[in-house]
Amino acid sequence: GQQLNQSPQSMFIQEGEDVSMNCTSSSIFNTWLWYKQDPGEGPVLLIALYKAGELTSNGRLTAQFGTTRKDSFLNISASIPSDVGIYFCAGLGWNNAGNMLTFGGGTRLMVKP
Amino acid sequence: DGGITQSPKYLFRKEGQNVTLSCEQNLNHDAMYWYRQDPGQGLRLIYYSQIVNDFQKGDIAEGYSVSREKKESFPLTVTSAQKNPTAFYLCASAPRTGGIGELFFGEGSRLTVL
Numbered sequence: 001g002q003q004l005n006q007s008p009q010s011m012f013i014q015e016g017e018d019v020s021m022n023c024t025s026s027s028i029f030n031t032w033l034w035y036k037q038d039p040g041e042g043p044v045l046l047i048a049l050y051k052a053g054e055l056t057s058n059g060r061l062t063a064q065f066g067t068t069r070k071d072s073f074l075n076i077s078a079s080i081p082s083d084v085g086i087y088f089c090a091g092l093g094w095n096n097a098g099n100m101l102t103f104g105g106g107t108r109l110m111v112k113p
Numbered sequence: 114d115g116g117i118t119q120s121p122k123y124l125f126r127k128e129g130q131n132v133t134l135s136c137e138q139n140l141n142h143d144a145m146y147w148y149r150q151d152p153g154q155g156l157r158l159i160y161y162s163q164i165v166n167d168f169q170k171g172d173i174a175e176g177y178s179v180s181r182e183k184k185e186s187f188p189l190t191v192t193s194a195q196k197n198p199t200a201f202y203l204c205a206s207a208p209r210t211g212g213i214g215e216l217f218f219g220e221g222s223r224l225t226v227l
Contacts, residue, residue: 009153033215042117042203042218043156088155090216101216103148103155 003027006089006104013079014112021087021107022073029091032065032072033101037086046087047074081111115140119204119219126191126198126226134189134222136204143209145187146216149173150201159202162187163209191224199226 006023013019023032031050035043047058049065049072056063062075072089089104117138126132136145144163148156158171162181176195181187187206191198201223205216 004155006155035218040221040223042119042205042220043216044218045215048215100158103157105153105155108153 004089004091004102004104006107008107009105010108010110012110012112015079015081017079019076019079019083019109020073021089022071023089023091023104024071025091025102026070027091027093028069029093029102030069031092032063033090033092034061034063034072034074035088035090037088037106039085043088076109079109079111081113084109084111117204117206117217117219119202119222122220122222124222124224126224128226129193131190131192132198132224134191134202134204134224136187136189136219137185138187138204138206138217138219139185140206140208140217141184142206142217143184144207145181146205146207147171147177147179147187147189148203148205150203150221156203159189198224200224 004023004025033048034046036046037043047063052069053067054065060077086106086108088106090101120135146161147159157173159177160179162168165184168179168181178190201221203221204219207216
């Protein structure tokens with residue numbers, strides 16, 4: 001099946017630093033989504049990208065849909081302690097079952113005050 | 114408030130027992146999904162349902178069963194055939210399949226087999 005490679009797997013940064021994470025795939029996706037999961041909770045949608053080359057911001061978060069449609073990145077500027085959590089990318093693509101989401105393995109972000 | 118409710122949040126089970134996890138949504142969404150999450154790993158799809166009385170296997174359906182008798186409800190049964198059931202289970206819903214794919218997640222149920 002389709003697979004997403006998300007990196008890095010974990011990051012430990014100082015408060016105030018910028019963060020960058022990305023997802024790559026050998027398959028083309030029609031939509032890229034970025035979710036954040038707080039400990040013990042379900043993921044919450046942060047940003048959705050619908051067109052190749054699209055760059056979208058949500059506060060301190062910026063995400064881009066790669067022009068090849070096989071990758072996406074998420075940047076967080078000026079990190080704060082509440083940014084701690086696991087960030088997942090997800091790609092929406094077509095397979096035998098129709099349009100389905102494929103999730104990356106997640107990036108665990110830890111922020112030191 | 115509209116949303117997805119999963120229960121119980123924590124569940125302990127002895128080996129050999131079946132257990133059912135509840136998922137209810139009042140968002141009027143057509144599609145519902147069950148995912149499994151293991152530590153340090155991404156979300157893996159167990160089952161999904163596009164409409165009432167219909168559901169499809171995901172990537173790791175073995176040892177699990179579901180039903181979709183009502184639009185609002187999509188319970189997951191973890192059977193004794195599931196060899197490694199200890200995990201965090203997430204239910205999600207979406208307005209429709211084949212669309213933009215934005216899932217809304219519940220808060221999860223953590224199952225521990227003793």
